[in-house]
Amino acid sequence: MARSIHVRRPATLASLAAELGVSRTTVSNAYNRPDQLSPELRRRVLETARRLGYPGPDPVARSLRTRKAGAVGLLLTENLSYAFRDPAALGFLEGLALACEGAGQGLHLVPVNPEREDVAAVHRAGVDGFVVYSVPDDDPHLAAVLSRPVPTVVADQPNVEGVDQVGIDDRAAITALAQQLIDLGHRRVGVLCMRLSRDRNDGFASQERQSTAHFHVQRARLNGLADSFGKAGVDWASVRVVERFDHTTASGASAAAQLLDADPQITALVCTSDILALGALTEARRRGLRVPQDLTVTGFDGIAEADRVGLTTVRQPVLEKGRAAGKLLLGAPDPTRPRQVILDTELVLGATSAPPRTSEERWFGP
Amino acid sequence: MARSIHVRRPATLASLAAELGVSRTTVSNAYNRPDQLSPELRRRVLETARRLGYPGPDPVARSLRTRKAGAVGLLLTENLSYAFRDPAALGFLEGLALACEGAGQGLHLVPVNPEREDVAAVHRAGVDGFVVYSVPDDDPHLAAVLSRPVPTVVADQPNVEGVDQVGIDDRAAITALAQQLIDLGHRRVGVLCMRLSRDRNDGFASQERQSTAHFHVQRARLNGLADSFGKAGVDWASVRVVERFDHTTASGASAAAQLLDADPQITALVCTSDILALGALTEARRRGLRVPQDLTVTGFDGIAEADRVGLTTVRQPVLEKGRAAGKLLLGAPDPTRPRQVILDTELVLGATSAPPRTSEERWFGP
DNA sequence: CTGAAAGCGCTAACAG
DNA sequence: CTGTTAGCGCTTTCAG
Numbered sequence: 179m180a181r182s183i184h185v186r187r188p189a190t191l192a193s194l195a196a197e198l199g200v201s202r203t204t205v206s207n208a209y210n211r212p213d214q215l216s217p218e219l220r221r222r223v224l225e226t227a228r229r230l231g232y233p234g235p236d237p238v239a240r241s242l243r244t245r246k247a248g249a250v251g252l253l254l255t256e257n258l259s260y261a262f263r264d265p266a267a268l269g270f271l272e273g274l275a276l277a278c279e280g281a282g283q284g285l286h287l288v289p290v291n292p293e294r295e296d297v298a299a300v301h302r303a304g305v306d307g308f309v310v311y312s313v314p315d316d317d318p319h320l321a322a323v324l325s326r327p328v329p330t331v332v333a334d335q336p337n338v339e340g341v342d343q344v345g346i347d348d349r350a351a352i353t354a355l356a357q358q359l360i361d362l363g364h365r366r367v368g369v370l371c372m373r374l375s376r377d378r379n380d381g382f383a384s385q386e387r388q389s390t391a392h393f394h395v396q397r398a399r400l401n402g403l404a405d406s407f408g409k410a411g412v413d414w415a416s417v418r419v420v421e422r423f424d425h426t427t428a429s430g431a432s433a434a435a436q437l438l439d440a441d442p443q444i445t446a447l448v449c450t451s452d453i454l455a456l457g458a459l460t461e462a463r464r465r466g467l468r469v470p471q472d473l474t475v476t477g478f479d480g481i482a483e484a485d486r487v488g489l490t491t492v493r494q495p496v497l498e499k500g501r502a503a504g505k506l507l508l509g510a511p512d513p514t515r516p517r518q519v520i521l522d523t524e525l526v527l528g529a530t531s532a533p534p535r536t537s538e539e540r541w542f543g544p
Numbered sequence: 545m546a547r548s549i550h551v552r553r554p555a556t557l558a559s560l561a562a563e564l565g566v567s568r569t570t571v572s573n574a575y576n577r578p579d580q581l582s583p584e585l586r587r588r589v590l591e592t593a594r595r596l597g598y599p600g601p602d603p604v605a606r607s608l609r610t611r612k613a614g615a616v617g618l619l620l621t622e623n624l625s626y627a628f629r630d631p632a633a634l635g636f637l638e639g640l641a642l643a644c645e646g647a648g649q650g651l652h653l654v655p656v657n658p659e660r661e662d663v664a665a666v667h668r669a670g671v672d673g674f675v676v677y678s679v680p681d682d683d684p685h686l687a688a689v690l691s692r693p694v695p696t697v698v699a700d701q702p703n704v705e706g707v708d709q710v711g712i713d714d715r716a717a718i719t720a721l722a723q724q725l726i727d728l729g730h731r732r733v734g735v736l737c738m739r740l741s742r743d744r745n746d747g748f749a750s751q752e753r754q755s756t757a758h759f760h761v762q763r764a765r766l767n768g769l770a771d772s773f774g775k776a777g778v779d780w781a782s783v784r785v786v787e788r789f790d791h792t793t794a795s796g797a798s799a800a801a802q803l804l805d806a807d808p809q810i811t812a813l814v815c816t817s818d819i820l821a822l823g824a825l826t827e828a829r830r831r832g833l834r835v836p837q838d839l840t841v842t843g844f845d846g847i848a849e850a851d852r853v854g855l856t857t858v859r860q861p862v863l864e865k866g867r868a869a870g871k872l873l874l875g876a877p878d879p880t881r882p883r884q885v886i887l888d889t890e891l892v893l894g895a896t897s898a899p900p901r902t903s904e905e906r907w908f909g910p
Numbered sequence: 911c912t913g914a915a916a917g918c919g920c921t922a923a924c925a926g
Numbered sequence: 927c928t929g930t931t932a933g934c935g936c937t938t939t940c941a942g
Contacts, residue, residue: 190919201929206921215927233692237670238607239919242934247604248668249652258641258651262634275624279655282662284669285624286615287651289644296648302614303650304603304670326599556935567913572937581911605935608918913942918935926929 189232198226209235241304249284250274250507251305253323255313258287264425264453265481269496270311270333270503277504290319297322307507309333314376314392331507333499335394342511344502344519348398351492351523355448355476356406358490358525362533364446364474365412368437369403369419370430370458371396371450380429381436383421385414399450399478418444422454430457431464438465445474445534452477452484452491459487459530470532480526488529495521555598564592575601607670615650616640616873617671619689621679624653630791630819631847635862636677636699636869643870656685663688673873675699680742680758697873699865701760708877710868710885714764717858717889721814721842722772724856724891728899730812730840731778734803735769735785736796736824737762737816746795747802749787751780765816765844784810788820796823797830804831811840811900818843818850818857825853825896836898846892854895861887 195202200223207214208223215223227234241247252274254261261267278285283306289299300322307329313320315336323330324338331342359367374383374391388404391397404414420436422429434447434457447462449455455477459469467473477484480493502519511517561568566589573580574589581589593600607613618640620627627633644651649672655665666688673695679686681702689696690704697708725733740749740757754770757763770780786802788795800813800823813828815821821843825835833839843850846859868885877883 191921192919202920203922203930204928207928210921219927234667235921236608236919237668238604238613239934240668240921241604241670242602242608242919242936243921245934247670248665249670251650258645259638262628262638262641268628268634272628275628275653275655278653279624279657282655282665284617284655284665285653287641287644287653289641289648289650291645299614299648299650301600302603302606304607304613304615557937558935568936569914569938570912573912576937585911601937602935605918606937608920609935609937611918911942913940915940916938918937920934922932922934924930926927 189227189230191232191235194223194227194230194232197230198223206235238304247304247306248282249286249305250278250504251286251288251300251303251308251323253288253300253308253310253313253319254290255311255317255319257291258289261287265483266451266453266479266496267311269481270500273497273500273502274309274504275500276497277501277508281504281508283508288319300326307331309503309507311503312393312395315394316376316392329507329511331503333503336392337394340516342506342517344499344506344521345395346494346499346521346523348395349402351494351525352399352402352450352478353406354525355478355490355492356403358527359446359448359474359476359531360406360410362474362531364534365407365410366441366444366534367407367412367417367446367448368434368441368444369400369417369448369450370433370437370454371400371419371421372425372454373423374421378423379421380423380432381421383419387421388419396450403448425451425453427453427457427460430454431461432457434458434461438467446531447473447475449475449477452479452481452489455489455491455530456483456487459489469530472535474531474534476531480524484526484528489526490528490531491526493524493526495523555593555596557598557601560589560593560596560598563596564589572601604670613670613672614648615652615671616644616870617652617654617666617669617674617689619654619666619674619676619679619685620656621677621683621685623657624655626791627677631849632817632819632845632860632862633677635847636866639863639866639868640675640870641866642863643867643874647870647874649874654685666692673697675869675873677869678759678761681760682742682758695873695877697869699869702758703760706882708872708883710865710872710887711761712860712865712887712889714761715768717860717891718765718768718844719772720891721844721856721858722769724893725812725814725840725842725897726772726776728812728840728897730900731773731776732807732810732900733773733778733783733812733814734800734807734810735766735783735814735816736799736803736820737766737785737787738791738820739789740787744789745787746789746798747787749785753787754785762816769814791817791819793819793823793826796820797827798823800824800827804833812897813839813841815841815843818845818847818855821855821857821896822849822853825855835896838901840897840900842897846890850892850894855892856894856897857892859890859892861889 191205195205208220286305295318308323310332312334334345388400420433447458458475477489477491484491557571561571574586652671661684674689676698678700700711754766786799788799813824824841843855843857
């Protein structure tokens with residue numbers, strides 16, 4: 179297979195028109211409105227274009243003129259590459275890609291380095307709108323996105339006044355899960371959560387930190403747990419919450435270890451994501467704790483791997499979420515008020531939750 | 545969190561300059577060359593910008609002027625969303641994203657519908673270059689990409705004269721695998737391969753079809769197998785090759801079934817991808833065939849799941865491939881000749897390959 | 911340090 | 927069906 183040699187951007191629409199002795203409009207029409215000129219002339223235009231190596235209208239110039247870039251920007255809080263590792267993020271991405279595909283829109287992944295606060299990439303992105311996926315409420319990139327005069331949809335977090343949004347009811351979802359654990363009899367629980375703020379804190383999270391978390395998804399889940407267990411007579415101040423900055427199974431494992439070291443009497447580990455829960459399962463196994471007989475472990479998200487191991491968790495429709503975000507962005511906006519899509523979640527009772535063992539059982543076996 | 549109301553694209557650089565009573569250059573400099581004006585003036589410019597709701601230089605206009613879009617286009621042969629399901633593609637994507645991130649370039653996923661031959665999206669993409677990932681040599685989107693006056697890198701396939709490329713030595717890789725099987729004693733094998741052309745053919749692939757495949761990766765692997773087994777005295781014309789259009793484990797399972805139905809004496813199933821191999825393993829289990837005692841199964845790629853189940857396969861560095869493609873595209877091109885990166889592969893001897901059973905063993909047990 | 915001039919390449923009325 | 931006229935919003939020499 180050979181490719182034609184091309185000169186450095188030689189021909190333009192204007193030069194083609196000159197060569198043909200027609201106006202630029204006519205050439206433009208040949209590409210954009212075939213019905214506006216005779217087939218014969220169009221053929222001649224296209225043929226001359228080929229001869230001159232004219233690659234067709236320049237997309238950037240066209241975008242400037244039409245004020246349409248034909249692409250949707252996606253802003254993620256993590257490194258781009260992280261999105262390709264986290265199953266939940268991936269599901270979202272797939273849904274969003276589906277929506278873009280359907281509308282013939284490109285998907286422009288904005289290169290963001292969470293370490294540096296380099297907002298320039300947001301300003302440089304030639305897009306018709308942004309989808310922002312799960313970023314902290316004080317994210318400077320988010321601020322940059324909002325400063326651009328294009329429609330924006332936020333997925334999961336944060337809540338931004340006046341901006342379209344798609345997400346789930348985190349509080350309701352976690353409440354159902356908590357109630358289940360309470361009904362099973364768990365009162366002594368430990369919590370593993372994801373990062374609560376942009377600064378790294380791999381360790382216990384104070385109540386202060388919990389309630390001022392910059393990720394409202396995590397905040398809602400923690401508050402929901404606190405309320406549910408509070409009503410069941412558990413003093414939340416006594417419940418240990420361990421935070422991890424990196425969202426990996428290794429984080430889950432080390433957090434579980436930290437929790438179990440601090441209080442071996444814990445009967446249930448509540449994790450705010452499946453990834454963390456999978457890590458917790460690994461750590462339990464390492465310690466010779468049987469799940470669920472000796473320890474209950476729960477997750478959140480409902481990723482495929484969770485399904486496979488029978489994790490008790492809350493399933494949320496991540497693909498649907500991505501698709502909904504895309505549809506919201508690409509559909510006609512409602513000028514009167516921001517739109518909001520709240521998707522359903524489902525409590526999945528797996529094989530990793532059971533009533534706690536009594537103290538006797540703990541020491542003398544079942 | 546509140547957001548400021550913004551009017552529909554009210555302020556421009558020019559209007560800002562007018563308001564301030566300075567030239568456009570000065571305003572432009574305030575954004576792009578802070579050292580070119582006094583801090584005081586710059587502060588005034590930025591402050592007025594905020595007051596007027598000027599969001600900063602328009603990215604599209606800037607791109608037109610500077611002839612830089614700040615993004616890399618990615619062309620995939622499948623639906624965008626498919627890429628998020630195939631682990632090998634995902635690894636590539638991650639590597640490419642890493643490279644883009646490092647260079648501060650956006651990654652623009654081109655929306656391609658493989659059903660329709662709509663090439664417009666390629667022409668519309670405002671990008672500085674393209675990475676093309678594993679498409680057939682007659683793909684119209686590829687042709688569209690090549691017609692654009694921007695640098696291009698092809699990953700895996702096809703070979704395009706004069707175009708930078710990154711890939712592996714498929715022939716060498718498959719030859720090592722074939723030799724292993726031959727050494728184990730396999731002579732009666734069946735082959736499962738991915739799509740060989742843009743038209744759907746779920747069934748046996750004739751030798752004609754094998755050697756004229758539009759995906760040279762598949763072609764090279766099949767030809768490599770044919771040569772190796774040919775040298776070992778196997779008449780390739782007698783070897784059944786089953787093709788599947790969709791690249792899923794379900795395809796692998798049904799292809800394995802088709803092969804084993806046609807010839808129950810087959811001792812080894814050679815699959816040109818791990819995904820297909822995983823499906824073949826499922827089908828073998830369903831039939832009560834023990835792997836590797838009753839049947840040898842091999843894959844290609846070295847995805848994580850293959851590792852987990854101990855599949856005998858060829859590992860290729862997919863992430864590295866993506867990164868290499870990005871580096872090639874973003875680095876300085878070599879004007880004298882096309883660059884080519886061939887990455888190393890590694891034969892992974894897993895637990896799914898063993899010597900074939902003798903006929904006696906087959907009927908009377910080991 | 912600032913401004914004037916000159917487009918980047920294209921599309922969209924509108925009039926012929 | 928074709929051409930004329932006007933920019934889209936910005937950057938960049940090059941003088942001052």
